[in-house]
Amino acid sequence: MNESQIQLIVKISETGSFTKAGEELHMTQPAVSRAVAAIESELGTKLIKRNRKNGLIFTDVGERILIIFRNVLSELQKVDELIAAEQGLEIGKVHIGAYPTACTRFIPKIIRTMEEKHPGLEVKLSEGSVDQVKEWLRSKSIDVGIIIPPDKDFDVVPLMKDQLIIVMNSNHPLYQKETIGIPDLQDEDILLGRGGYEVQIHALFKDFKLKPQVRFVVDHIDTALSMVQEGLGITITTKKNILSLPDQVVFRELKPNTFREISIAVPDMKDISKATGVFIQTARTLFTNKGA
Template sequence: MDTQHLHAFVAVAETGSFSAAGQRLHLTQPAISKRIATLEQQLDTPLFDRVGRKISLTHAGVSLLPNARRILQEVADAERAIMDLQGEVRGQLSIATSHHIGLHRLPPTLRHFTERYPEVKLDLHFLDSEQAYHEVLQGRFDLGIVTLAPESDPHIAEDIIWRDQLDFVVAHNHPLAEHDRMTLADLSPWQAILPDSGTYTTRLVQQLFDAEALSLDIGMVANHLDTLKMMVSIGLGWGVLPQTLSGDGLVQPLPLEDVVLTRHLGAIHHRQRSLNNAARVFLQFLKG
């Protein structure tokens, strides 16, 4: 069984599409189809049911998937271990990060790292922090650079890199902007613009309102903070933004009394997935 065939199989199984699998592996759709056909011939059984444009795993495919993932992980671990013995910082480093961190926090570290270690192939993916956390938990990335979960999973190791203080903000012409002092009760009747309710940031805001038995009216959702900032700046509602985004004058921070909202941003990796030299050095750069 060739690992290239297993990579194609896992990619199709996870994306549900031959073309999407090809995009993930930087291959053409016919090349993916050929690898799947070869694997099915070797195993003498179909791995996918193809009904119209819909693709689903057969019973044999369902049985193979966890074993294929394990085999590929063990091969990758072996390759990393051999390179690490040689003390080299090279190979592939896969990172999942949020759009906000990737745009506003990571660029200096990425620039310095790639200048110092040009032989490392960076595989950078932009995902919501919650999705990135899940992908790292499944062992699909070496590192996640994300908003850290309020309740950490025992399988995940994490390092706090930044402490992100959040401001409650509105547009300068919003009625709330006229207040000199405010409480959460003053915000409650007004429409909020926040990330999805399942995100770590909105869960922190919801906890503040729940603690005071106040309703939180989320009228609009924007998971990208730059989009949220634009929507707030034109007066569509109040929102919550990191001080790094709220301090340029486009939106106005609200003078909330006795409300401190902080989230932790940092690096995560799976405790059972050995970090290669590239990942360890990248972590040092982040902490540096």
């Protein structure tokens, strides 16, 4: 088993396609198929199977071997980084996973700063839900992720706090109140956003022995804002989750001041590459203690 074969299997898992993996590695589709067959023959087990509904999927043993292959490539990357450092050069790769708000609000600034200060480092970004980012970390598909706690599966570094707000139509009676607490929301139709809000909001209501009256659950803040604009309910989000508000949509801070934690997570802090360390340091320099 050589590095090229390991790279091929990992690339197939990333692209979900023999053809796309071949294109990125400058191989024809037949050559990829032959290489995979040779690897499976050498290992004596099936790694990948075709599924009419889901396309290419990895077998159970294939998924476990994938994690090992990713670890191998990570260790080889560290060797390259050490050799480059010995020669006075800086190289490396970091694969970041982040949920949409993070990708919109602060990941671009982190990447731009890294490219300016560390031009030899290669950055890759995957965007997904908070749950997807956590799953990518578990499978080691990414090196580092931006997540919303809690999660005890990873080593976590606090990044920032983001203040919770209540977003409503300007005609809503709650807007006339100077302060809004959770008890004020007990009879309100809640538009609940996915992406790390669910657990915290249910916990906030539970503290008052209440249960949120959830009317709709949405994936994107723009959907929630449009519904608020139409008077379909209120939503609880954070200040950094909103770039601008539609007409007739306003907000009040939740009192007492309540925050959502945003963290950087890695599978094992003792085992990160130099490039991952640069990402973490850059992110913390730019954003830690600069929350809402």
